[in-house]
Amino acid sequence: MDTKYVKKILKDTAYVRTGGSREEKKCAEYLAKRCEDLGARAWIEEFPVQAAKDLACTLKADGTQISCLGYRNCGSWDVEAKLYYMPDADRYSLSEAKGKIVLIDTGMTHDMFGDLYEAGAKGIITYSGDANNPSDTGIDQKELRGYVCEGKKLPCVHIHTRDAVKLIEKGAKKVSISISQEEYEENSRNVVAYLKGKRKESIVLSAHYDSTSLSLGSYDNMSGCIGLLGILDELKDEKILYSLYFVFCGSEERGLLGSQAYCAAHEKELEDVVLNINLDMIGTHMGGFLACVTAEEALVDYIRYFGAIEGFGLKAKQGVYSSDSTSFADRGVPALSFARLADNTVAPIHNVFDTLVVLSPGRILTDTAFIAKFAGTMAMAGTCPVSRTIPDSMKEEMDYRLGRKRRPEK
Ligand SMILES: [Zn+2]
Numbered sequence: 001m002d003t004k005y006v007k008k009i010l011k012d013t014a015y016v017r018t019g020g021s022r023e024e025k026k027c028a029e030y031l032a033k034r035c036e037d038l039g040a041r042a043w044i045e046e047f048p049v050q051a052a053k054d055l056a057c058t059l060k061a062d063g064t065q066i067s068c069l070g071y072r073n074c075g076s077w078d079v080e081a082k083l084y085y086m087p088d089a090d091r092y093s094l095s096e097a098k099g100k101i102v103l104i105d106t107g108m109t110h111d112m113f114g115d116l117y118e119a120g121a122k123g124i125i126t127y128s129g130d131a132n133n134p135s136d137t138g139i140d141q142k143e144l145r146g147y148v149c150e151g152k153k154l155p156c157v158h159i160h161t162r163d164a165v166k167l168i169e170k171g172a173k174k175v176s177i178s179i180s181q182e183e184y185e186e187n188s189r190n191v192v193a194y195l196k197g198k199r200k201e202s203i204v205l206s207a208h209y210d211s212t213s214l215s216l217g218s219y220d221n222m223s224g225c226i227g228l229l230g231i232l233d234e235l236k237d238e239k240i241l242y243s244l245y246f247v248f249c250g251s252e253e254r255g256l257l258g259s260q261a262y263c264a265a266h267e268k269e270l271e272d273v274v275l276n277i278n279l280d281m282i283g284t285h286m287g288g289f290l291a292c293v294t295a296e297e298a299l300v301d302y303i304r305y306f307g308a309i310e311g312f313g314l315k316a317k318q319g320v321y322s323s324d325s326t327s328f329a330d331r332g333v334p335a336l337s338f339a340r341l342a343d344n345t346v347a348p349i350h351n352v353f354d355t356l357v358v359l360s361p362g363r364i365l366t367d368t369a370f371i372a373k374f375a376g377t378m379a380m381a382g383t384c385p386v387s388r389t390i391p392d393s394m395k396e397e398m399d400y401r402l403g404r405k406r407r408p409e410k
Contacts, residue, residue: 001230001368003361009034009229010356013222018141019210019251019258020049020188027209028189031225031248035193038233040246042193047261049251050146051186057179059125059157061172068125068157070179071108072143077155080176081122085168089115097121101155101175103164108156110148110403123155123177127164129351136160138352141213145255147403155179190258191248195236201272202243203379204333205231206259206324207279208252212350219342219358220349221252224279227338230368231375240379242274249324252280253350259324263331274384276328276335277375280321281349283364287342289314292321294394295334296387303336303374312370320397330398334386338371 012030017023028044035042050073057070061083084100086093094115101123102116108126116124130136142158155177167175191209207224211217228246235244249258263270275295282289291303291314300316307314320326321337329335340363347358378384399405 001233001365003365006226006361006364009226010218010222010359014216014218014356016213016216017209017211018213019254020051020186024188024210024250028191028248028250031191031209032193034229035191035232035246038229039236040193040195040232042191044189044191045262045265046187046189047257047265048185049188049254049257050143050183052143052181052183055181057157057177059159060176061167062174066159066163066167067139068159069139069141070181071156071158072141072181073183074144074156074179075153076180077123078178079122079155080174083167083172083175094119101125101177103127103167108142108144108148111406113148113154117152117154121154123157125157125159125164125175127159127161129160129162131161131165136351138214140350143254147255188250188257190250190262193232193246195232195240195244197240197243197379199241199243201274201384202245203275203277203375203384204245204247204273204328205277205279205375206247206249206328208249208258208324210250210253210258212253214352215350215354216356217354218356219284219347219354220281221279223281223283223359223364226364227279227282227368227371230365231372234369234372235376235379238376238380240376241381242379242384244375244379252324256324256327259327263327270331270333273328273333274388275378275386276325276333277371278321278323278325278335278337279339279371280323280337281339281341282367283359283361284340284342284347285358285360285363286346287340289338289340289367291316291336291338292319292325293317293336294320294325294329294390295336296389296391299334299336299386306374306377310370310373318391318394320394320401322401326398326401329390329394330402332388332390334388334390340367
């Protein structure tokens with residue numbers, strides 16, 4: 001693998017590919033073909049995701065129309081109510097939400113949605129985008145995720161930050177939301193490639209290939225997919241002991257749906273998976289390299305030593321990374337995510353600025369070479385030394401992240 005190959009893949013996949021879309025399917029087929037070209041058996045595994053079509057949405061504030069996108073799968077609605085800006089979610093603030101359409105600063109989290117629903121809010125407005133960058137104009141397409149709303153629905157719209165600020169500046173009083181859509185199910189997909197080892201046990205390497213609605217997802221996360229291809233290329237002729245599964249996950253951006261589906265479909269086989277190595281965003285010009293370990297502390301120390309031995313700068317810590325490694329760790333498989341994290345001012349994600357230019361093909365290769373060395377060492381280990389226990393602190397953190405437990409107020 002060389003920089004020419006890296007550039008070609010980045011160029012070939014420079015299109016928006018949201019989970020469940022036709023473009024995601026096109027990219028899945030493309031990646032399966034790349035794996036086969038490298039000499040591995042590869043296949044596609046489909047899984048159902050919620051979908052919406054003919055989505056139309058109007059948002060008016062005191063009679064003036066505001067650019068917006070309705071949330072997919074939040075239902076169809078016609079509501080009018082007082083606008084209530086709720087920057088805090090404390091008990092007092094929530095007590096004021098009853099009967100109002102609420103503008104919030106955070107994303108649509110499980111706890112926030114649940115609290116506003118309980119408080120009797122009539123609708124929710126969220127926003128994103130850089131208000132100070134004139135070329136940032138797009139509105140991200142959001143969805144009301146299944147695990148967020150747990151079957152309850154409210155009219156939800158997303159607007160640009162610039163318009164959110166204007167609403168408050170102008171002191172908008174009354175807003176109306178009208179949303180219509182047809183909700184149904186469609187398929188998203190994971191691409192799986194396989195290298196056979198001597199043992200029954202295996203290691204799963206993963207990287208998501210879907211993007212959000214405004215983004216080409218070059219950094220987040222075609223870079224990680226190229227990393228997987230590079231590791232496959234590096235290890236395909238090695239005498240590996242543990243079999244290697246390379247899982248290119250779909251619909252990660254929709255809430256880790258691809259890795260959740262993979263884990264559910266392979267529940268029995270997961271017992272023989274000794275480690276998950278996930279790649280989510282590597283190869284930027286700028287930024288430090290992180291190993292985020294959702295497994296025992298000893299693996300953190302090992303990766304620190306390994307980096308020093310290999311002459312590769314990195315930071316290693318125990319934690320829960322917002323990516324597909326969490327789905328594996330949640331099912332008891334020791335997992336870690338590798339990432340090169342550039343500052344948001346240099347390489348922003350989930351918007352139109354995540355393009356090829358933030359990436360360094362040379363850096364993608366050196367990051368990949370390091371991860372391949374680590375993966376190869378584990379795949380050829382006398383025995384995988386990582387204990388199959390997820391520390392309680394990590395379990396608790398996953399309970400918060402996955403909306404099963406409420407994070408205590410700080
Ligand atoms: Zn990502």
